[in-house]
Amino acid sequence: MTDQTLSASRLNIRNLPVWLWSFLGALLVWVLSFTIAGQGAEGMLVAALSFSVFTVMVGLGQMFVITLGPGNVDLSIPATIGLASAVAMKVMDGQNGLILWGLLAALVCGILIGGFNYLLIRLLRIPPIVATLSSSFIIQSVGISYGRGLQIKPPAALSDFTFSRFLGVPVLAIATIALSIVASVVLHRTIYGRTVLATGQNMRAARFAGLSVERTRLLTYVLSGALAALCGALLAGFSGGSSLSMGREYLLSSIAVVVLGGTSVAGGRANVPGLWGGALFLFMISTLLNTAGFGSGLRDVFTGVIIVAAIAITGTRQPLR
Amino acid sequence: MTAPTGTAIELSGVSRSFGAVRALSDVNLLIAEGQCLGLVGHNGAGKSTLMHVLAGTLRPDQGRIAVGGEQHDRISVHLAQKLGLRCVFQELSLCPNLTVAENTRILHPSIKGLGWRQKAGKLISAMLDRIFPGHDIASDTVVSDLSIGRRQMVEIARAFTVSEGVLRLVILDEPTSSLDATTARQLLEFVREEVRTGVSCILISHMLGEILDYSDQISVMKNGQLVAFGPVAQFTRERLVDLMSGGEHPDRAARERSIRSLADAPVAVRAQEGGQGLPFVARKGEVIGLAGLSGHGQTEFLVRVFEAARARRADVTVAGDVSFVAGDRQADGIFPLWSIANNVAVGSLPALRNGLLLSGSKERELSSRWGRIMGIKAPSLDDEILSLSGGNQQKALFARALSTSSAVVLMDDPMRGVDIGTKLEVYDIIAEQAAGGRTFLWYTTEFEELEYCDRVYVFQNGRIVGELQGQDITEAGVIGSSFKDKDAA
Numbered sequence: 001m002t003d004q005t006l007s008a009s010r011l012n013i014r015n016l017p018v019w020l021w022s023f024l025g026a027l028l029v030w031v032l033s034f035t036i037a038g039q040g041a042e043g044m045l046v047a048a049l050s051f052s053v054f055t056v057m058v059g060l061g062q063m064f065v066i067t068l069g070p071g072n073v074d075l076s077i078p079a080t081i082g083l084a085s086a087v088a089m090k091v092m093d094g095q096n097g098l099i100l101w102g103l104l105a106a107l108v109c110g111i112l113i114g115g116f117n118y119l120l121i122r123l124l125r126i127p128p129i130v131a132t133l134s135s136s137f138i139i140q141s142v143g144i145s146y147g148r149g150l151q152i153k154p155p156a157a158l159s160d161f162t163f164s165r166f167l168g169v170p171v172l173a174i175a176t177i178a179l180s181i182v183a184s185v186v187l188h189r190t191i192y193g194r195t196v197l198a199t200g201q202n203m204r205a206a207r208f209a210g211l212s213v214e215r216t217r218l219l220t221y222v223l224s225g226a227l228a229a230l231c232g233a234l235l236a237g238f239s240g241g242s243s244l245s246m247g248r249e250y251l252l253s254s255i256a257v258v259v260l261g262g263t264s265v266a267g268g269r270a271n272v273p274g275l276w277g278g279a280l281f282l283f284m285i286s287t288l289l290n291t292a293g294f295g296s297g298l299r300d301v302f303t304g305v306i307i308v309a310a311i312a313i314t315g316t317r318q319p320l321r
Numbered sequence: 322m323t324a325p326t327g328t329a330i331e332l333s334g335v336s337r338s339f340g341a342v343r344a345l346s347d348v349n350l351l352i353a354e355g356q357c358l359g360l361v362g363h364n365g366a367g368k369s370t371l372m373h374v375l376a377g378t379l380r381p382d383q384g385r386i387a388v389g390g391e392q393h394d395r396i397s398v399h400l401a402q403k404l405g406l407r408c409v410f411q412e413l414s415l416c417p418n419l420t421v422a423e424n425t426r427i428l429h430p431s432i433k434g435l436g437w438r439q440k441a442g443k444l445i446s447a448m449l450d451r452i453f454p455g456h457d458i459a460s461d462t463v464v465s466d467l468s469i470g471r472r473q474m475v476e477i478a479r480a481f482t483v484s485e486g487v488l489r490l491v492i493l494d495e496p497t498s499s500l501d502a503t504t505a506r507q508l509l510e511f512v513r514e515e516v517r518t519g520v521s522c523i524l525i526s527h528m529l530g531e532i533l534d535y536s537d538q539i540s541v542m543k544n545g546q547l548v549a550f551g552p553v554a555q556f557t558r559e560r561l562v563d564l565m566s567g568g569e570h571p572d573r574a575a576r577e578r579s580i581r582s583l584a585d586a587p588v589a590v591r592a593q594e595g596g597q598g599l600p601f602v603a604r605k606g607e608v609i610g611l612a613g614l615s616g617h618g619q620t621e622f623l624v625r626v627f628e629a630a631r632a633r634r635a636d637v638t639v640a641g642d643v644s645f646v647a648g649d650r651q652a653d654g655i656f657p658l659w660s661i662a663n664n665v666a667v668g669s670l671p672a673l674r675n676g677l678l679l680s681g682s683k684e685r686e687l688s689s690r691w692g693r694i695m696g697i698k699a700p701s702l703d704d705e706i707l708s709l710s711g712g713n714q715q716k717a718l719f720a721r722a723l724s725t726s727s728a729v730v731l732m733d734d735p736m737r738g739v740d741i742g743t744k745l746e747v748y749d750i751i752a753e754q755a756a757g758g759r760t761f762l763w764y765t766t767e768f769e770e771l772e773y774c775d776r777v778y779v780f781q782n783g784r785i786v787g788e789l790q791g792q793d794i795t796e797a798g799v800i801g802s803s804f805k806d807k808d809a810a
Contacts, residue, residue: 189678191670198667201656208627208645208653209667209721268658 019262022277029284033291044287046165049173052279054238056176057231058250059257059275060183061224065128066258068220069200069267072128076117077228077254079136079143081247084109084229085236086147089154096157103233110229113139114222121221122214143244151241158237172234177276184272192216200267252300253282256307265311282306328390329354329490329521330375330406335384337370344370345381346545352490357512357522359536359553361529363565363614363800367545368525369410372492375523376408377401389489402428405489407480409496414476417465421445421475424464429484448478452511453504470500477508481515491515492523497531509535527614527803529558541565566768566796583607583775589729589760590626592637598784603729603762605640608755610774610794611764613803618783619764620648623731626762630729641728644668646718648734648764654718655706661717662688662702668721691720696746712743719747729760736770748773768796779803 030048034041058077065074084106092102113135120131164171187193195216198206206213228247236242259265260281261274282303289299332350336343345367352358362368373379375386377398386393388404396406407428415424422442426432432440442460449456458471467475473496480491493512497505509531512522516537526532532539539556541549541564549556549564583604592601601622603609611619627645629637647653656664665688666673673683685702692702695716699709706714715735722730736744751773755761763774771777777794779787779802787802789795 185678191674191679194667194670194679197658198656201658202652202654204653205647205656208647210631210642210644210725211667211670264658268656 017262019271019274019277022260022262022274022281025260026277026281026284029281029288033284033288044284046168046170047287048280048283050170050238051283052276053170053172053176054231054235055250055253055257055279055282056180056275057234058224058228058254059261059279060180060272061227062254063258063261063263063270063272063275064183064187064196064220065224066255066263066265067196067200067267067270068217069203070265072200072217072267073132073255074117074221074224074228075129075132075251076113076136076139077224078247078249078251079139080110080113080225080228081232081235081250082242082244083113083139083143083146084232085242085246086143086244088233089152089236089242090147092152092155092158094153094155096155099155099158102155102158103230106229106233107226110225110227110232111222112225113229114225115218117225118218118221122217140244147242147244153241154237158234159240162234162238172238180272180275187270187272192219196220197268197270200264200269202268252303252307253279256282256303256310259307260310327354328352328387331387332371332375333385333387335371335374335381335386337374337379337381343545345374348384348542348545348547350540350547350550352521352523353538354521355516355519356537357516357524357535359532359539360523360525360542361527361532361539361561361565362542366542366565368542369494370545371542372408372410372494372523372525375401375406375490375492376410377406403486405487406492407488407490408492408494409473409476409480410494415464415472415479418463420461420463421458421467422460424475425460425479425482428479428482431485444482444484445475445478448482449474452478452481453507470504473498473500474504488520490521490523492525494525495527496524497526497528505531529561532561533558562797562800566800588640590637590639590762592622592626598786599778599788601778601785603760605728605760606755606758607776608751608761608763608774610771610777611762611780612771612777612789612799613780613786617780617803619780620733621783622780623733623762623764626729627731639729642726643729643731644722644725644727646722646730646732646735648732648737650711650714650718653733655714657707659706660703661692661697661699661706661709664706664717665691665702665720665724668725672726687724688720691724692717694750695720695723712739715739716743716747719750723750723754727759729762730754732761732763732765734764734766736765736767768799771799 030041030044033044058081062074062077065072087109088102088106091105092098117128117132117135120126120135121128124131126134162172166174187196195206195211195213198209198211199213199216203213231250232242232247235246239246257275257278260278261276262271263269263274285302285306286299289302294302328351330352332348335345335348337345348367348371350371360368370379374381375396377396377400380395386396388396388406393400396404416427422438422445425445426437426441429441429444432444446460449458453474456474458467458475464472464475477493477496481488496508500508512524513535516522524532524536533553533556536553539549539551539553539561540547541561543565583606586604586606588602589605589607590601590603611622613619623645625634625637626639627643628634630639630641630643656667659667662685666684669687670679673679673687675683688702692699697709697713697716697720699713706717709717719735736747751761763770765771771794774794775790777789777799778785779789779799781803789798789802
């Protein structure tokens with residue numbers, strides 16, 4: 001609802017809703033893929049949805065963090081995915097009956113990491129970018145000593161769930177779309193969400209308006225940790241086991257989908273649908289480059305260039321303060 | 322090369338406006354060689370603007386400046402350096418991450434080559450020794466490690482250092498504001514000594530005693546104009562206070578609002594100062610003015626009250642919720658990406674919920690009701706807040722604070738840059754709200770606004786030094802309390 005009100009007063013074509021561009025981009029690459037590169041149109045769409053689920057999940061957390069304002073970013077997401085997936089697999093121990101406990105353990109792990117990040121930022125006054133980066137080293141070290149030689153297969157029911165479909169659509173995608181809708185409501189229709197948006201625009205003003213800025217920052221880092229942990233546990237089910245480096249690609253992509261989706265890097269303006277556009281676009285382009293024979297290194301270069309371009313284009317639209 | 326007039330600097334017809342505000346209008350000022358000019362005036366009288374023009378940091382709209390007989394339309398920072406004009410600004414200008422010596426080098430491009438740190442260090446240490454004998458500042462100390470008073474000493478000493486060229490004029494803007502009595506006296510004695518060697522000096526101070534004791538000439542500014550100029554013998558303390566306030570002693574009886582007796586009302590805010598300051602008490606329904614020179618701790622006091630209402634503090638007790646009206650809109654008030662309605666409603670979010678979620682209709686209802694009360698002029702409250710004029714943005718901030726259920730409203734000089742029509746409307750609303758039992762703590766730099774207060778506390782250096790009530794709330798009364806010299810306090 002707020003997306004409409006934000007863009008209602010703008011008629012200029014440059015001022016189409018930002019998130020539309022990511023969907024248009026995804027659509028274009030998709031069409032290119034099956035017309036020129038000869039991919040199966042439907043198969044590619046389903047694959048894109050299945051993989052986007054994980055990017056969107058961590059992207060949601062990252063979006064809330066980035067919306068808190070300049071300097072706020074969670075770089076510990078990859079490490080959290082790695083550790084939480086290991087914890088989940090160990091607790092589940094391959095048994096279907098322990099799936100819920102495993103998910104719960106992973107969530108607790110993510111919540112603790114988020115709280116730890118906030119403590120570093122708040123008590124030690126470390127900039128978030130440094131705090132989350134250094135905590136990710138700590139998490140990684142814990143993960144290495146904890147999960148050394150961990151070779152536990154995920155419970156069959158968990159794997160089945162991550163691959164299951166409803167009317168041809170991955171169930172996990174449906175669930176994540178529902179999660180996105182909840183996130184959107186939280187963002188625009190709760191005091192917490194309003195506080196995130198207000199803090200991102202002007203932290204001093206948010207304090208003087210009587211909002212609980214610090215509690216909100218804590219909740220946001222905790223939310224990001226919890227979503228990363230959930231993503232880790234599900235990803236382990238999806239890919240047949242956990243590995244510490246499993247989350248590596250999500251460092252870049254969690255930030256990329258937020259930016260591509262039209263969330264302001266300067267904070268204060270967030271966009272949930274755009275996350276899906278960004279995630280689909282990233283997956284499509286990476287598949288296209290893959291079929292065109294580009295190596296993974298070059299694909300990363302390309303992703304980086306796209307992010308820089310997106311920030312450069314959207315950056316000029318920010319009102320000057 | 323110096324003109325034989327004995328005039329160091331002559332300003333003629335200098336004017337400067339900021340938007341609609343005329344900070345300087347047609348100022349003519351003559352600073353003689355080897356003299357100290359004392360410059361006094363209330364906040365916003367234009368003193369600092371005038372000094373910025375001389376230092377080259379502000380360009381005058383009109384007027385000419387003659388330095389040593391040479392005419393200049395405007396002075397650039399570079400030219401000011403070349404002409405030997407130095408300025409010690411009120412807001413200290415040393416780079417905190419550099420050492421004392423490195424900061425000195427910034428002013429002296431001629432110091433270069435190997436060992437420049439030592440050369441600059443020697444220069445500044447020698448000057449510090451001359452002005453403040455017995456100081457304990459090492460030239461290799463990083464400035465951020467120095468106390469505010471020592472920083473000011475370095476800043477002053479730096480202004481008097483000479484490496485090449487001449488030193489013609491040093492402007493000291495509130496130089497003693499963070500110095501203790503002994504160092505302040507050392508500085509003022511040094512100024513007298515330096516003046517005898519032919520250097521000119523402009524001394525800006527709110528300590529009228531300093532001005533009367535150490536100047537040769539005195540200028541008084543009010544509302545951007547020079548209202549008096551002459552040798553020091555023509556002035557007394559009382560005359561200066563009178564001149565600054567324009568001799569106005571408005572008739573308090575003419576005020577529409579009668580003086581209310583609220584001595585029995587319950588206490589809304591109580592603050593006890595740790596030091597020698599007076600205690601602060603605000604009762605339910607009172608409008609309390611926080612007066613004094615700007616930047617003397619009024620805003621900090623409001624912030625302290627604000628925090629005390631949210632988390633218990635030992636020194637401040639607040640009965641009920643508080644809300645805050647920011648004066649510095651851009652820094653403390655506005656959410657620039659939001660609509661007017663969102664900006665108004667953000668203060669009352671808990672009351673706008675239906676269950677867990679915020680209700681759009683309640684939000685619209687609240688913001689349109691208060692938009693109407695405050696008379697916000699906008700086609701629609703869904704328009705962006707930045708589409709409003711400054712005055713209307715300020716009204717939106719008032720609407721945000723008043724639409725809450727808060728018992729106490731804190732106002733941080735909220736009428737900055739607001740036109741007179743809006744002001745009068747808001748004054749009425751404040752009076753109405755106070756009659757309804759709300760307490761207002763109102764920091765203002767405008768005397769006229771104190772007329773709307775039941776009682777006034779005067780701040781100096783973060784402490785409350787005076788309390789005025791009823792008939793005593795006059796411009797002269799406030800200036801009298803805030804110009805108490807350090808020795809007297």
